Amino acid sequence: MMQKIAADTIYPVTSAPVQNGVLILDDQHQVLDIVSRDEVSDDVQYFEGAVCPGFINTHCHLELSHLKGAVPEGTGIVDFVLNLQKIRRFPEEEMLEAAVKADRDMYDKGIVAVGDISNGSSSFPVKERSGIYYHTFIELIGFNPAFAPAIIEKGRELQALAGTLKTSLTAHAPYSVSEALFRALASEEEIISVHNQESLAENYFFLDKSGNFNRLYETFGLDISFYHPSGKTSLQTYIDYLNPAAKHLFVHNTFTSEPELAMIRERIPQAWWCLCPQANLYIERSLPPVADMMRQQCQITLGTDSLASNHTLDILSEIRTIQAHFPEISFEEILRWATINGARFLGIEHQFGSLEKGKKPGIVQILPEGKARRIA
Numbered sequence: 001m002m003q004k005i006a007a008d009t010i011y012p013v014t015s016a017p018v019q020n021g022v023l024i025l026d027d028q029h030q031v032l033d034i035v036s037r038d039e040v041s042d043d044v045q046y047f048e049g050a051v052c053p054g055f056i057n058t059h060c061h062l063e064l065s066h067l068k069g070a071v072p073e074g075t076g077i078v079d080f081v082l083n084l085q086k087i088r089r090f091p092e093e094e095m096l097e098a099a100v101k102a103d104r105d106m107y108d109k110g111i112v113a114v115g116d117i118s119n120g121s122s123s124f125p126v127k128e129r130s131g132i133y134y135h136t137f138i139e140l141i142g143f144n145p146a147f148a149p150a151i152i153e154k155g156r157e158l159q160a161l162a163g164t165l166k167t168s169l170t171a172h173a174p175y176s177v178s179e180a181l182f183r184a185l186a187s188e189e190e191i192i193s194v195h196n197q198e199s200l201a202e203n204y205f206f207l208d209k210s211g212n213f214n215r216l217y218e219t220f221g222l223d224i225s226f227y228h229p230s231g232k233t234s235l236q237t238y239i240d241y242l243n244p245a246a247k248h249l250f251v252h253n254t255f256t257s258e259p260e261l262a263m264i265r266e267r268i269p270q271a272w273w274c275l276c277p278q279a280n281l282y283i284e285r286s287l288p289p290v291a292d293m294m295r296q297q298c299q300i301t302l303g304t305d306s307l308a309s310n311h312t313l314d315i316l317s318e319i320r321t322i323q324a325h326f327p328e329i330s331f332e333e334i335l336r337w338a339t340i341n342g343a344r345f346l347g348i349e350h351q352f353g354s355l356e357k358g359k360k361p362g363i364v365q366i367l368p369e370g371k372a373r374r375i376a
């Protein structure tokens with residue numbers, strides 16, 4: 001049975017918006033066509049507002065969903081990490097229940113695919129049973145280069161528990177991953193997602209080993225006397241440890257400069273830049289340099305981060321936040337970030353990210369009052 005979906009505006013994303021069009025799907029929700037309203041007479045379902053393809057959330061931590069509202073806002077990243085560490089452990093059952101709820105909530109709000117960070121296996125069963133496509137980034141942490149081989153091995157063990165889930169190993173952040181571990185990942189993985197320049201303190205730590213990250217390591221009781229600062233920013237330092245042929249997602253980028261964006265454009269052809277504006281406001285009370293990114297023609301994607309640093313896992317809400325702070329950027333442009341760009345980063349653009357013939361991208365209605373819901 002074909003489904004005919006009429007809406008005030010249809011956003012195919014890879015072509016111009018269609019006013020008063022009808023989206024035709026087959027019984028498997030595969031896109032057949034978009035036609036004008038007067039070409040279709042019967043069985044049309046009308047949806048108020050707009051219709052677009054399902055959203056791609058390129059950065060989430062589903063396993064932290066039980067921490068909603070548990071970490072204070074506006075502390076900066078170092079105290080955020082310290083606070084998180086104190087409360088992270090919960091009964092397995094509670095963690096699972098919160099992850100199930102968060103997964104269902106993302107589905108209902110039109111998110112069809114997620115790049116999701118895992119430090120443990122607690123969220124694996126939820127992701128395996130979900131209607132959402134997950135790429136699981138098994139995140140490695142280790143600042144002492146001596147431990148790099150053992151950390152990779154631990155990551156592979158976790159990966160073996162992931163069953164049918166799509167997984168890869170990745171790096172947590174420049175301040176928590178040694179050069180040796182970065183290089184080991186670069187030689188083994190074709191897709192990397194890394195938290196980048198989420199705070200100014202991260203750059204200070206690389207420029208002259210000053211700032212708040214020393215307090216982080218002191219609190220954890222870790223001796224970092226082996227570490228010598230490079231005299232450059234974090235990104236200028238670890239770019240040398242990356243594989244230029246691999247896909248990279250730089251997440252947050254709150255304190256990335258325009259020359260650094262240009263540097264990546266030149267040296268890492270397959271780079272994407274993930275914005276998590278609501279998490280940035282939650283943790284650092286600042287926003288990334290979106291105008292610089294657009295000037296440098298960065299491929300931008302959107303992420304929600306976790307419920308530890310956001311009030312909701314809702315891509316439309318991230319779009320609204322960007323619109324509120326950057327009113328000069330068109331909705332159509334931001335919608336590309338929320339759909340096709342993320343699909344291309346995750347390598348799933350054959351199915352997701354646009355309303356093109358033959359795709360099964362999930363169909364989302366954007367209601368006039370600013371809410372999204374999955375309709376097919």
Ligand SMILES: [Zn+2]
Pocket residue numbers: 059060061117195305306
């Ligand atoms: Zn994150």
